[in-house]
Amino acid sequence: MVSFKLLPLIPLLLTTAAQNATIRYMPFGDSITEIICWRALLWEKLQTTEWASVDFVGSGKTENNCKDSKYDRDNEGHSGYLAVNIANQNQLDGWLQRNPADVITMHLGTNDMTGNKAITEILAAFTKMVGQMRSHNAKMKIVVAQIIPLAIGSYNTKIQQLNAQIPTWAAGLNKTESPIWVVDQYTGFQNSDLRDGVHPNAAGDQKMLNVWYPALIKAFAAAKADQNAGTAVKFVA
Numbered sequence: 001m002v003s004f005k006l007l008p009l010i011p012l013l014l015t016t017a018a019q020n021a022t023i024r025y026m027p028f029g030d031s032i033t034e035i036i037c038w039r040a041l042l043w044e045k046l047q048t049t050e051w052a053s054v055d056f057v058g059s060g061k062t063e064n065n066c067k068d069s070k071y072d073r074d075n076e077g078h079s080g081y082l083a084v085n086i087a088n089q090n091q092l093d094g095w096l097q098r099n100p101a102d103v104i105t106m107h108l109g110t111n112d113m114t115g116n117k118a119i120t121e122i123l124a125a126f127t128k129m130v131g132q133m134r135s136h137n138a139k140m141k142i143v144v145a146q147i148i149p150l151a152i153g154s155y156n157t158k159i160q161q162l163n164a165q166i167p168t169w170a171a172g173l174n175k176t177e178s179p180i181w182v183v184d185q186y187t188g189f190q191n192s193d194l195r196d197g198v199h200p201n202a203a204g205d206q207k208m209l210n211v212w213y214p215a216l217i218k219a220f221a222a223a224k225a226d227q228n229a230g231t232a233v234k235f236v237a
C-alpha cells in the first residue's frame with residue numbers, strides 16, 4: 001500500500017536528479033544499430049565503469065535475441081533506412097524531440113549504398129543531420145562511424161570511398177562545444193564477422209563495441225564536463 005506520507009519526498013528526489021543529471025546516449029542508425037548486439041555488449045561493459053548510469057535513449061525498444069534481459073534497449077536504429085531519406089524527411093528532428101540526447105553515435109550509409117545514392121548526397125545528409133543534432137542540443141557530442149563492409153553485392157569500393165571522405169567532412173563541421181569523433185568500423189572487419197553479409201555476428205558485435213568504446217568514453221566525459229560546469233543544455237521535456 002502506498003502511503004500519502006511519501007509525497008513530500010518527491011521534490012527532494014527531483015532536486016537530486018537535477019543536480020546530477022544522467023547523461024543520455026542515443027544509438028542512431030539503421031539495422032546495424034537496431035538488430036545487432038553491440039548495444040548490449042556496450043551497456044554491459046559500461047556497468048563496470050563510472051558510466052553505468054548513462055541512459056540509452058530512443059524509440060526502439062525491441063529485444064534482439066541478445067540473450068541479455070538487463071541491458072537498456074532504447075535506441076534509434078531503423079532497419080532499412082537510408083541516411084538520405086532520414087535527412088530529406090527530417091526524421092531525426094522528431095526522434096530527438098521525443099528523446100533528447102547529450103551523446104549520439106551514427107552508423108549510416110549502408111542502405112544508401114544498396115539504394116545507389118551518391119556519396120555527395122550521403123555527406124550532405126550527414127551535414128543536415130549534424131545540424132539537427134545541434135539544433136536540439138548545441139553541445140551534442142557526436143561519434144560518427146566509417147561504416148562496416150558489406151559481404152553482399154560489390155559495394156565495398158564505394159563504401160571505402162565514403163569512409164575515406166568522412167574524416168575531412170567531420171573536421172569541417174567540428175566544434176569545441178560539439179565535437180565530432182570519427183571511428184573506423186571498417187578496418188579489420190571481415191566477412192566472417194557478418195552473420196548474413198550485412199549485420200555483425202557475435203565476433204562483429206565485439207569488434208564494433210571495441211571501436212565505439214574509446215570514443216564514447218570521451219563523449220561521456222565531455223558531456224559530464226558540461227554538466228559539472230553547469231553549461232549543459234537543459235531540456236524542458
Ligand SMILES: *[C@@H]1O[C@H](CO)[C@@H](O)[C@H](O)[C@H]1NC(C)=O
Nearest residue numbers: 015016017019020021050224
Ligand atoms: C553524482 O555523480 C557522481 C559520479 O559522477 C557520484 O559520485 C555522486 O555520488 C552523484 N551525486 C548524487 C547526489 O547523486
Ligand SMILES: *[C@@H]1O[C@H](CO)[C@@H](O)[C@H](O)[C@H]1NC(C)=O
Nearest residue numbers: 170171174176179180181182
Ligand atoms: C574534433 O575536435 C576534437 C577535439 O575537440 C578532436 O578530438 C576530434 O578528433 C576532432 N574531430 C575531427 C573529425 O577532426
